[in-house]
Amino acid sequence: MPPWEWRTSGSRVRLPIRMTLLKLDMVGKRSGGVSGEGRGSAGTSATAAQNRSLAPRPKDSRSAHGFPDNLGAGERGLQLAPPPLGCLNDPLENREDPRPMDAQHTPNRTERRRHPRAACDWPIEITLEEGSFGARLRDVSRAGVSFFLDRRIPEMTVLSMKIDLPPRSEMENPTPIQGSGVVVRCQPLSPRVDHYEIAVFLNDLSKENSRRLDAYVAREADVI
Numbered sequence: 001m002p003p004w005e006w007r008t009s010g011s012r013v014r015l016p017i018r019m020t021l022l023k024l025d026m027v028g029k030r031s032g033g034v035s036g037e038g039r040g041s042a043g044t045s046a047t048a049a050q051n052r053s054l055a056p057r058p059k060d061s062r063s064a065h066g067f068p069d070n071l072g073a074g075e076r077g078l079q080l081a082p083p084p085l086g087c088l089n090d091p092l093e094n095r096e097d098p099r100p101m102d103a104q105h106t107p108n109r110t111e112r113r114r115h116p117r118a119a120c121d122w123p124i125e126i127t128l129e130e131g132s133f134g135a136r137l138r139d140v141s142r143a144g145v146s147f148f149l150d151r152r153i154p155e156m157t158v159l160s161m162k163i164d165l166p167p168r169s170e171m172e173n174p175t176p177i178q179g180s181g182v183v184v185r186c187q188p189l190s191p192r193v194d195h196y197e198i199a200v201f202l203n204d205l206s207k208e209n210s211r212r213l214d215a216y217v218a219r220e221a222d223v224i
Contacts, residue, residue: 116141116217116218116221117139117140117141117217117221118139118140118141118216118217118219118220118221119138119139119220120137120138120139120140120165120216120220121136121137121138122136122137122163122164122165122166123135123136123137123164124136124137124145124147124161124162124163124164125161125162126147126149126153126159126160126161127159127160127161127162128153128157128159133149133150133151135147135148135149135198136148137163138197140163140165140213140216140217141217142202142210142213142214142217143201143202144181144184144199144200144201144202145161145163145181145199145200145202146197146198146199146200147197147198147200148189148195148196148197148198149195149196149198150194150195150196151194151196152186152188152196153183153186153196153198154183154186155183155184155185155186156182156183156184157182157183158180158181158182158183159180159181159182159183159200160178160179160180161178161179161180161181161200162176162177162178163176163177163178164176165177165212165213165216175212177205177209177212177213178209179202179204179205179206179209180202180203180204180205181200181201181202181203181204182200182201182203183198183199183200184199184200184201185197185198185199186198186199
């Protein structure tokens with residue numbers, strides 16, 4: 001016989017017992033439903049994760065920070081940080097030059113020709129080990145001369161020269177300027193012409209010849 005049907009004290013005893021049993025029954029049903037729902041949600045999450053792993057990923061479209069848009073937050077954390085914006089705009093200006101400080105500066109055209117030059121279409125005599133050759137001046141300066149010759153002279157060749165500068169007046173007796181120098185440039189005028197433009201650095205010139213050369217350049221100076 002169930003306890004609620006006991007008739008020891010009438011309805012006052014049966015009602016509290018019945019309510020207690022009903023509460024216990026409701027608590028048991030609620031716990032069973034929660035556990036079932038938990039098992040169902042866990043199974044649904046596992047199935048969804050498996051479907052996501054099997055689904056094909058879209059093409060690698062990257063965001064503004066360089067990360068693929070289809071990566072999760074955890075996967076983005078493994079990526080390298082993007083470079084600073086300044087390096088992207090000026091990639092070369094922001095790099096350190098590995099060369100020594102004395103080798104990083106390359107003189108431009110103005111610095112290479114800091115000495116005034118004067119155009120000079122006059123003859124010049126070149127003396128090499130194999131003999132003397134006539135050439136034609138292009139320009140002169142205190143640092144060197146440039147002339148045209150019908151033969152190639154290798155760079156770093158030491159040669160002697162005699163320059164016939166034009167006189168300042170008819171009363172002046174022209175005296176050739178003599179000295180020696182080193183070939184610093186030899187370039188062909190054209191692939192079809194066997195003539196070369198040769199530049200010589202003057203490393204041996206007397207004071208008198210230097211003064212005369214300076215005077216001529218001062219009269220005819222023009223930075224070429």
